Amino acid sequence: MLKESYDVVVVGAGPGGSSVATHCAKAGLSVALLEKRQEIGSPKRCGEGLSLNSLKMIENYLGKKIPSKCIAQEIDGAIVYAPNGKKVIIDFKENAGAVMERKIFDKWLAEEASRAGAYVQAKTYVKDIIKKNGYICGVTGEFEDEYFEIKAKVVVAADGVESKIARLAGLDTTNKLINIDSGYQFEMVNLKLNDPKKIELYFGNNIAKRGYCWIFPKGKDVANVGIGIALAEKPARYYLEKWIETKPEIFNSAGITEVNSGGIPVGGFLENMVLNGFLVVGDAAHQVNPIHGGGMKEATIAGKIAADVIVEAIKKNNVSKEVLDKYNKIWWKERGNELLKVQKLREVFEKLSDEDLNMLAEVLTGDDLIAFSRGSKLGTLAKILIKNPKIAFLAKHLI
Amino acid sequence: MIIMGWNINKNKCLRCGACVSVCPKIALELSEHGIENNKNLCNLCGICEKICPVGAIKVNKNA
Ligand SMILES: Cc1cc2nc3c(=O)[nH]c(=O)nc-3n(C[C@H](O)[C@H](O)[C@H](O)COP(=O)(O)OP(=O)(O)OC[C@H]3O[C@@H](n4cnc5c(N)ncnc54)[C@H](O)[C@@H]3O)c2cc1C
Ligand code: SF4
Ligand code: SF4
Numbered sequence: 001m002l003k004e005s006y007d008v009v010v011v012g013a014g015p016g017g018s019s020v021a022t023h024c025a026k027a028g029l030s031v032a033l034l035e036k037r038q039e040i041g042s043p044k045r046c047g048e049g050l051s052l053n054s055l056k057m058i059e060n061y062l063g064k065k066i067p068s069k070c071i072a073q074e075i076d077g078a079i080v081y082a083p084n085g086k087k088v089i090i091d092f093k094e095n096a097g098a099v100m101e102r103k104i105f106d107k108w109l110a111e112e113a114s115r116a117g118a119y120v121q122a123k124t125y126v127k128d129i130i131k132k133n134g135y136i137c138g139v140t141g142e143f144e145d146e147y148f149e150i151k152a153k154v155v156v157a158a159d160g161v162e163s164k165i166a167r168l169a170g171l172d173t174t175n176k177l178i179n180i181d182s183g184y185q186f187e188m189v190n191l192k193l194n195d196p197k198k199i200e201l202y203f204g205n206n207i208a209k210r211g212y213c214w215i216f217p218k219g220k221d222v223a224n225v226g227i228g229i230a231l232a233e234k235p236a237r238y239y240l241e242k243w244i245e246t247k248p249e250i251f252n253s254a255g256i257t258e259v260n261s262g263g264i265p266v267g268g269f270l271e272n273m274v275l276n277g278f279l280v281v282g283d284a285a286h287q288v289n290p291i292h293g294g295g296m297k298e299a300t301i302a303g304k305i306a307a308d309v310i311v312e313a314i315k316k317n318n319v320s321k322e323v324l325d326k327y328n329k330i331w332w333k334e335r336g337n338e339l340l341k342v343q344k345l346r347e348v349f350e351k352l353s354d355e356d357l358n359m360l361a362e363v364l365t366g367d368d369l370i371a372f373s374r375g376s377k378l379g380t381l382a383k384i385l386i387k388n389p390k391i392a393f394l395a396k397h398l399i
Numbered sequence: 400m401i402i403m404g405w406n407i408n409k410n411k412c413l414r415c416g417a418c419v420s421v422c423p424k425i426a427l428e429l430s431e432h433g434i435e436n437n438k439n440l441c442n443l444c445g446i447c448e449k450i451c452p453v454g455a456i457k458v459n460k461n462a
Pocket of ligand 1: 011012013014015016017034035036037041045046047048049050124125126127158159160161162165183184185226261262263264281282283284288293294295296297299
């Protein structure tokens with residue numbers, strides 16, 4: 001059962017919250033990980049894609065292999081479609097990532113937090129923050145009909161895109177419409193997939209302004225089929241349904257087994273993510289890759305950084321914002337600066353017309369994109385420049 | 400039926416919390432009972448309506 005006080009109370013049991021809880025518990029702190037949903041990880045708000053690097057990194061952090069039950073489908077590449085339908089096939093020819101089963105994966109991550117010593121409890125809604133003498137020192141909430149109050153040396157908000165806890169604590173984490181995508185997705189069955197080992201991405205202003213669609217396979221004929229849009233006239237759902245109708249060769253006899261939606265932060269990183277006795281991690285701190293919208297990896301990394309800082313602060317018996325500021329410093333050095341560049345690149349991509357995108361698909365091959373993703377940026381650039389000076393302005397943002 | 404003020408269609412809402420994340424007044428709450436609007440805080444700015452992926456929110460500013 002819930003105790004009256006802990007070293008650390010973590011609000012939200014997504015990948016971010018479970019990461020903080022696991023690492024704090026492993027270091028010997030008493031930790032409560034509280035989740036408002038009745039079932040951790042469900043319903044998902046996610047396309048469930050993870051690169052091989054991210055999978056390995058999560059395994060490294062946990063010192064454990066991710067069980068195969070968490071993985072729906074291994075992926076060896078991607079097919080990217082330009083607005084005119086031209087395909088660029090990216091084939092790694094070996095395992096390059098996976099589409100997860102998040103309701104199993106998230107639950108497993110929370111189980112690992114528990115095995116490390118954290119107290120995990122679902123259906124536990126945190127309603128407010130307790131403040132005293134300028135310090136955040138606990139939370140209040142509801143479990144079934146019962147009101148509870150828990151004291152904590154440190155409270156961590158890992159409450160996902162809603163990010164209400166940080167705002168109640170006094171950090172302005174409100175997402176601006178310009179920096180958040182509206183996401184809508186079906187999990188579908190009986191699809192005629194081109195290649196169940198490749199994710200598919202469809203770009204173009206014909207799909208929606210600032211929008212793209214994805215197909216993330218979860219099996220031979222099963223996939224997450226979704227859309228991310230921003231600043232559009234109509235709701236995301238409208239554009240996804242419209243796009244699906246244009247592809248009868250894939251969707252003709254498909255059924256819908258799940259409907260998902262969500263907001264995806266795609267920028268607006270926070271300079272400051274701490275208060276006295278308080279930190280915010282994951283989607284709640286807008287820690288998402290602004291181009292592909294992947295946040296599982298970012299939440300996991302930030303959770304580890306936060307935990308290391310918390311452990312040190314509690315050991316020193318000083319959880320002031322000056323001490324916790326180390327989390328800001330390390331996160332910006334290890335992730336923030338890079339993600340900020342990705343945000344700038346997204347802003348450039350958004351300005352490309354359908355013609356520009358078609359041209360890029362003409363110039364670049366899948367192997368170029370692989371080389372690019374592996375860090376050989378200059379070669380890719382040179383190629384764009386030689387073949388097409390018109391979109392040379394991309395060059396300076398790619399470095 | 401659309402009435403004046405802030406309206407939610409609970410049959411459409413998928414409880415994803417996107418609206419909560421953009422509300423500048425922290426007027427929305429997502430609990431196991433679904434989305435609730437605190438009328439004392441909401442200023443009917445309409446931002447939440449713009450992000451909702453399923454069009455479940457309608458804000459009538461002339462309330
Ligand atoms: C449509 C869509 C597609 C996406 N596709 C991908 C993808 O393919 N790959 C990828 O890596 N990422 C993807 N993402 C992003 C990814 O889902 C998130 O970045 C990731 O889940 C963030 O983890 P988190 O732990 O910060 O938050 P979450 O996973 O959202 O967890 C937060 C938890 O906090 C709980 N909570 C909230 N408030 C309270 C409260 N008051 N009390 C108690 N509990 C609370 C919530 O119920 C939730 O379980 C996608 C997102 C969307 C919307
Ligand atoms: S954004 Fe729309 S679907 Fe999501 S919780 Fe809010 S009202 Fe419901
Ligand atoms: S109308 Fe504005 S203030 Fe009211 S709930 Fe929506 S976003 Fe918040």
